[in-house]
Amino acid sequence: MASGGEPPPRRIQRVLTWIVGGVAALLLALAATGLLATWFITRQVEARYPPAGRLVPVAGGHLAVLEAGPGEGRPSRGTVVLLHGASANGMDPMQGFGRRLAGDGFRVLAFDRPGFGWSDRVAGPEAASPAVQARLIAEALGAMGVGPATIVGHSWSGALAAALALDHPERVSGLVLLAPALYPWPSGVVPGYAGWYRSGLGRALLWIATRTIAAPLGLAYLDRFAEAVFRPEPLPADYVDAARVPLALRPAAFAANLQDLDGLYGFLVGQSRRYPEIAVPTTIVAGDIDPIVRTAVHAVPMAQAVPGARLVVLPGIGHMLHYTATDTVVSEIEMVAALQRVGSD
Structure with missing residues (x-):
């Protein structure tokens, strides 16, 4: 070693310290940028x-509800309650077919599920259970003086609508299930939504991701995500804005969506055994090429399990049938509502 020179190990250590410090500074800068962007x-x-x-008060918070059609106390053809699927809010079904039903004389209520849209995530992580969400929606309907009503559930809310009929039958006079998730599926895993966040480290990473990168990345790819949900039909030009889809990118809503999807399989293992107990007019409408919720796995066995259930399988239709087959959806809802009126005469 030359006189006065620095020992090689110390020099390497100093370089490594600079590198680690630089990487840490870069990560902090990226995190700060992500926080600001979010x-x-x-x-x-x-x-x-x-x-x-x-906003309707329930124990522990409020649920947001959109309303259309004849107001309280005015004659109507009945009340229809709309429950949206994952990554959405009450405006999705209201825009798809709710306003059409209101124009036909129905009182229409479209809820933001707990943690979505402008509804509070009442009960925190426990609200991931369709049974908990059913309890809260039944409470809100009671506070509004509504029930029994026709309950319409799309996708994830197929399980929620069924939970309402099973646990709160006083609020339900009929069910219409659209592309519904109702049974445990073969893989048991929702692609991209494995329960990695359940550990302490996972929860920390989820907290960081939802507040730094989820919203910017989600916003950049929102149209592509929406296109994937509509396949094989084209995405309506105004869907993302009209259905207020960007509300799902907010940190709390993003986390709620992840929890709901991750917990659905386990919940359906238990609830699916109870479907023969459903005792109201029930119609299931599904597309025969739905790539997201397989009709053969969910809709077909539900029609076999519920006494008197009607199954409508639409050829060439995918998951967003309430936008791509609106006439059929509205017709089936009106048929279920008519059955209820006949039964009450």
Whole structure:
């Protein structure tokens, strides 16, 4: 070693320290950028899509509900309650077919499920259970003086609508299930939604991701995600904005969506055994090429399990049938509502 020179190990250690420090500084800068971007996106989304209905008090918070059609106390053809699927809010079914039903004389209520849209995530992580969400929605319907009503559930909310009929039959006079998730599926895993966040480290990573990268990345790819859900039909040009889809990118809603999807399989293992107990007029409508919720796994066995259930399988239709086969959906809902009126005469 030359006189006065620095020992090689010490020099290497110093270089490594610089590298680690530089990487840490870069990560902190990226995190700070992500936090700022998420804050900005959240504020912009909430400003563009403010509450459009009313907030109904329930134990522990409020549920948001959109309303259309004849008001309380006015004659109507009946009340229809719309329950949206994953990554959505009450405006999705309201825009798809709710306003059409309202124009036909029905009182229509479209709920933001707990943690979505402008509804509180009442009960926290426990609200991932369709049974808990059913309890909260039944409570809100009671507070509004509604029931029994026709319950329409799309996708994830097929399980929720069934839970309402099983656990709160006083609020349900009929069921219409659209592309519904109702049974445990063969893989048991929702692609991209494995329960990695359940560990302490996973929860920490989820907290960081939802507040830094989820909103910016989600916003960048939102149209592609929507196109995938609509396949094989084309995405309507105004769907993302009209259905207020960006509300799902906010940190709390993103986490709630992940929890709901991850917990659904386990819940359906138990609930699916109870479907023969459903005792109201029930219609299941599904597309024969739905790539997201397989008709053969969910809709077909449900029609066999529920006494008197009607199954309508639409050829060439995918998952978003309430937008791509609206006439059929509205017709089937009106048929179920008519059966209820006949039964009450």
